[in-house]
Amino acid sequence: MTWTIHVANASGRLDGLVSPIRAAIERAQARAEAVTEPVDLDVVIQAWPGRVIAHLGHAGYAPTGDMIQLTFDPANSNCAQNLGEPLERTIVHELHHALRWRGPGYGRTLGEALVTEGLAGHFAQQLYGGPPEKWESSLDAEGLAQAASDAAAAWDDEAYDHAAWFFGTAPAWRGYALGYALVGRHLAARPKETPAKLIHAEAASFRDTLKSTFG
Incomplete structure (x- = not known):
């Protein structure tokens, strides 16, 4: 199965970060697929200043069973140093949400x-x-x-x-x-x-x- 990565970087804010972000996505996918069924998934990479977890410099969101969104604030001093395991943990957290959307969903209560x-x-x-x-x-x-x-x-x-x-x-x-x-x-x-x-x-x-x- 394929994870298709979409880089939203018209502003150029993510220049220099895309390669390590892609590498983290690939590592997280491989680790997750060792214990889950592989799925097709869209992964959106975007820059959104101020809309991240401050101590990480990034945040994740899974709006549907087909997509996860990874948001980065390159101006945050913690962003670049958290593109390894901290980012991978965010990715698999959101993947679990996406997979759950394919069953009972996130939940209403x-x-x-x-x-x-x-x-x-x-x-x-x-x-x-x-x-x-x-x-x-x-x-x-x-x-x-x-x-x-x-x-x-x-x-x-x-x-x-x-x-x-x-x-x-x-x-x-x-x-x-x-x-x-x-x-x-x-x-x-x-x-x-x-x-x-x-x-x-x-x-x-x-x-x-x-x-x-x-x-």
Whole structure:
């Protein structure tokens, strides 16, 4: 299967970065396809100053099952130094989202979003190991317990505030941290399962873990 790379660089902002970005995409694809079914995928590379994760200098997005978008801010001082494994981890995270779009989708409820993000985070962990990302470890035990309590009450809510849960400031990245912890506890209790095997798992199968392991 083919990943088709589209470079949006009319501005020239990505000059000098395209080659290492392409190399990272190729490495991430090879590593992911060792544990998943190969798929055809469009990968869009674009520059968008200020619209990245500050400490990385890049960001990813998977709007559909057929595309992932990789956004870079070349003016960010962290951009060039994170085009190796940090970028590869972003790519496989977004790939997991794209593959999940081909099954149950990203999700419309809070619970579904928590599971989708947690699975993608653990997929990167499955492939690369290492410590969790900053957004996956942003809550202490007390913060996780409070977030779990709030999520249990709003699990099926389709009107939840996604920006507040995942990008808010009180605290930041709350949804990512809870989703990562939730999926981690689910996997710990089921050692034969992996994020690659759970790409199309229904979010409902994680709800008991939320109820039974946080407190």
